[in-house]
Amino acid sequence: MTEPDIYLLGRSAREEERLRKQVDELAGEARWLLDQCQIQPGARALEVGCGPQGVLELLSERVGTSGSVVGLDSNESFVASARAHVAERRLTNVAVEHGDARATHLPRASFDVVFCRLVLVNVPRPEQIVAELVSLLRPGGVLASHEADYLSHGCDPPSPAWDRLFAIFQAYNRAKRIDMFVGRRTQRMLRDAGLVDLHVNPVIHVYPHGHHRRSIFLDFIENIRGALVAEGLAKEEELNELTQDLRRHLDDPDTLVVSHLFFQVWGRKPA
């Protein structure tokens, strides 16, 4: 039986808005990763955990009118938004389905390309999803992953508010059995699941003043604020104080904000 759905970041309208902006911000590196996969016209592609948009349009362009793309997400509201996006962009070769990445019920060994971005860092037991994705690839097909690792995420000068919020966030992740450092482990998971010809590309950014992702850590805290209080990890007043302090620090143009370390990993299922 599949375990209950535990997804870290919530499913609010604010989170949907954040994900839409993220699509544009990550478009360059997503194109690069998909180029490495050498997707052929006519291919059958899948994006798992596509959210309201994901890379469905980029996959659609690459597989062309003779190919097809499936987007899958466990959040019904994101699925509805992704369907609206597909209709608006007239992506006639894309279908969006509601489903669970851990047990998709999609046909085995039927996709030439499977893509998954920023899903594994937000769920427990990511190996379960990787095994499912590998089973969906046809022999010779390629799996591409873009995953985060909290190793580098931080600011300078250091901020006691960041450090305390990070400790609270880590405690929350630990309780949910979510691996905040899964990025570095993705290559190993793909290899253990049977993929070969594995490649790894690390990606890191700094977020200058005014950049939308400068406040991504605070956005995550806001997404789960209610749960942090409900689960006794922090008091409402403490969170108010810490988030105000951190916002002030991030508003200072002299504060440097360093992104997560992202791991782009791709590999092939043996023919």
Ligand SMILES: C[S@@+](CC[C@H](N)C(=O)[O-])C[C@H]1O[C@@H](n2cnc3c(N)ncnc32)[C@H](O)[C@@H]1O
């Ligand atoms: C951080 S968002 C990333 C969205 C998209 N991949 C992107 O990069 O723009 C993670 C997505 O994974 C989805 N998700 C989480 N757990 C899932 C599961 N078990 N099955 C399918 N989708 C899941 C969430 O609903 C959310 O849309």
